[in-house]
Amino acid sequence: MAKRIYDISWDEYQKLQLEERRPYLMQPDGAPYHTLFAQQFGLDLLERLAQSANEIRAIAKTREGSEFLKALLSHRRAMLYFSQPSSRTFLSFVSACQILGISTGEVRDTAISSEFKGESREDSVRTFSSYFDLIIMRTPEKGLAEHMAWVLSNSERPTPIINAGSGQDQHPTQALLDIYTLLRSFERSGGLRDRTVLFCGDLLRGRTVRSLSYLLTHYPNIRQVFVAPPQLQVGQDVQDVLKAKGADFALTGDFQGALPAADAVYMTRIQDEWDEKKGESARIDTSRFKFGAAELKLLAPRAILMHPLPRRDEIATVVDSDPRAMYWRQMRNGMWVRAALIAMTFGCDTAIHEHFRRNY
Ligand code: NCD
DSSP states (O other): OOOOGGGSOHHHHHHSOHHHHHHHHBOTTSOBSSBOOGGGOOHHHHHHHHHHHHHHHHHTTSHHHHHHHHHHTTTOEEEEEEOSOOSHHHHHHHHHHHHTTOEEEEEOOGGGSGGGGTOOHHHHHHHHHHHOSEEEEEESSTTHHHHHHHHHHTSSOOOOEEEEEETTTBOHHHHHHHHHHHHHHTGGGTOSSSEEEEEESOTTTOHHHHHHHHHHTTSTTEEEEEEOOGGGOOOHHHHHHHHHTTOEEEEESOHHHHGGGOSEEEEOOOOGGGOSSTTGGGGSOOTTSOBOHHHHHHSOTTOEEEOOSOOSSSBOGGGGGSTTBOHHHHHHHHHHHHHHHHHHHTTOHHHHHHHHHHHO
């Protein structure tokens, strides 16, 4: 099991850089115990995860294979605690659990949970840990999943936590499925190296961008280009991380100018749920940051177009039928990657690998 966090106080723990927190969150074999942020994942782990996702995907195709997978964790239960809106992340986690035979429970509306009666989050999460073996949580607050992981690691049931989106901060499992999508897309053309990844949209408040941008620094010679109106341009914290890593990156407002050089374009939605004043985002001119028929003409023939979804109008529906549009496959990839992550959390990715080697 992971080094339990209790040998460090919460105050001391919080003073650590994300990378320094890593050892507290991992298992001896290098797999994550709690999955809280992208900085827990190095190249080896990303490779291992992608391989496991590929194996699960192949094994799940047959009834026998799917029965093998379902037997792996049929003695486990997972709690999905989603106090922020979600469709695909929620459903892909439920599906990932189903693939591995894990039964699930959920709280999505805290107005009908005991939090409404004034129960603290700590007590709610400890309650979940009494009934479940894994907690998958999405919250509007930055750092809450991490604090809960610390709380549970100090309890007699140090149930693992997976962060399914923490405010504007991190969305590690989205970044994992994005990397998996990039790896698969470039598999036959030299891999994820020597590429330009263009991010476009609300880069300031999009948590998927922060997590993915970090993971991309592990791959050789990746240039990151951030395209946004000035008010929504990527935050200083992300830029500082890229600088510290020696990553090649640029900021621009010229979408059409930057497009032809991109190997992957990662569109994002305007995150106006975070507006301080209602309707504030609507006053920002985002018209030049949308992907339509004209942008499709500028996109390189072998490039791919991604989006974490949900989209609004930043990708026109006419683009959907283009073979470079990767967002639907990207979404399905999320299910396989999350199944691989959960399998790894419970130490059964080796059994999956063995089964794959014997049968495929
Ligand atoms: C993203 C999120 O929740 O951050 N959605 C998702 O999980 N696929 C992106 C978004 O909401 O814009």
